[in-house]
Structure formats: C-alpha cells, structure tokens
Amino acid sequence: MRAGEVAADGAEVLSLLKIALTYEQRQKSRLRVRLDSGEEVAISRARGSVLRAGERIQTTSGATVEIVCAPEKLLHIEADSLARVAYHLGNRHVPVQVGERFLRIAEDHVLEEMVRKLGARVTRVEAPFEPESGAYSHQHDEMGHGGRIHDHFHDH
Secondary structure, eight states: OOTTOBOTTSOBOOOOEEEEEOHHHHHOSEEEEEOTTSOEEEEEOOTTOOOOTTOEEEETTSOEEEEEEOEEEEEEEEOTTHHHHHHHHHHTTOOOEEETTEEEEEOOHHHHHHHHHTTOEEEEEEEEOOOOOOTTSOOTTTTTOOOEEESSOOOO
16 A cells, blocks of 8 residues: 555555655755655755654655665774774864764765874775764754655745
8 A cells, every 4th residue: 555545444544755865964954855755855944953864754745754864985983092083083073973883984085094093994884874963962853843844846
C-alpha cells in the first residue's frame, strides 16, 4: 500500500518519506530539496538549529519525512592522544564527530596535515557526518524549533 490508500480496517496509510541531507544542508534554515519520492519540497526552520539523523518533520500536507544523513567525504582520525588532536581541532572551531576511539571531520588537506603532524592515523572515508552539537548549542527538538516542509514551491 502507498500513502493515501485506505487499509482494510479503514485507516489511511501514511508512508514515511525520507530525505538524505549533508551536514551543510542540515544546518540551513531554508533549503530546497527532492524527497526520495522525487517530490521537490522546501524546508523552512529556525536559524541556528541542525537537523539530526532520525528526526521527523511534517509537510504542510501532513506527510512525515525522516531526516537521513547523506554520506560525505570525511577524514577518520585515530590517535594514541585523541584528546590532544580534539583540542587542536576544537581550537580551530572545526565541526567534529566524536566516536569510540576516533574523530571524524570533513575532508580538508590542511587539517589532515596538522593531525598527522600530531601523530594521528588518518583514513579517508565516505560516511554520514554527525558532528557534536557543542556545549552551548541547543538540541533541535528541546527548544521547539521544529522544521516545516512546504510541499510545493511558490516564487514570492
């Protein structure tokens, strides 16, 4: 069954649509994108918030869309002194994904050279990027800054 069809019990079936976005796209307050269904939509939300993997936002027509992190070119960093590497990346205000015994940052040849000089082992990977939100930032849903998707574009 597809969205909009009626099940045997009379309930309308609403399929969950998904949209894969890069970290850069998930930070924008206004964005035009295509859903996996091919439908073009606009996302409008409060400035300063970041959409996270698994978050669900609703279209103006009532459909639910789940946010998926699109794979990106990243540097996977491992080091004996990971805290030292994290300190130097943080000192440069670089978005960093913190994992169990690794850090990940967006590909950058200057930062790659810096962390190698700090003794880190660096591997290039393509993976979803979910950097830490930071100590002073707010979680997207805690502050009620949910996004809104417009089903169709209108030039104003």
